[in-house]
Amino acid sequence: MRKTDKTTILNKLKSILLVFGTAILYLGPGAFVPMEAVHDFYPILFLVILFIVLYIAIKTGVFAHFKETFRLQNLLWLLGFVIVxxxxxxIAHYLYLRFVPALDTIVENEATNNFVDSFLPTWFVYILMVVIAPIYEELMFREYFYRFFSHKWLAYILSILLFTLIHTRLTWSFFEYLPMSVIVTSTFHRYKRVSDSIIVHGGYNLMVLIFHIII
Structure with a gap:
């Protein structure tokens, strides 16, 4: 086996480990110990795990070009992605409610509602939506996932589909979630810079949260 082939295989294995390792850590303290044992200080433990994930990301060169994200012209592009x-x-949400039977929409959204109304403090749920979830998910579904593929357009399509499927679990809400998945993945695909897609993902969730609270 040539050295280049061996390096390619090792890099692909590394990307797989990073995806699954980040996914396991994303499950939070409850993935390692009974939830009852960490109930009172769950947010603190979750934040500690987040710092571990960020440390690994920094060590693997994920944020090597993050400063480019904060150039004014780029930030305007990211704002445009969020708005679009x-x-x-x-529009997708309207069509979803318009054409999917009401009973199906209730069942499909039950898990999300139960999570938001769970034991987690409200302030932590907001941070989870706007900051923590975008970091974890963009690292998994964009940065590390892309590293596995030589053909980036294949990675682009599969990233969109996988991200949407995992969030919707093969329900009709797939089509409601798809536009957001396309926008966030397109943001990353533009420069292969995960800090861009983290901001767009977080910005999108922030807008959803703000309008949800207002309305």
Missing amino acids: GYILGN
């Missing part, structure tokens, strides 16, 4: 994503998401 939110508009398309609302």
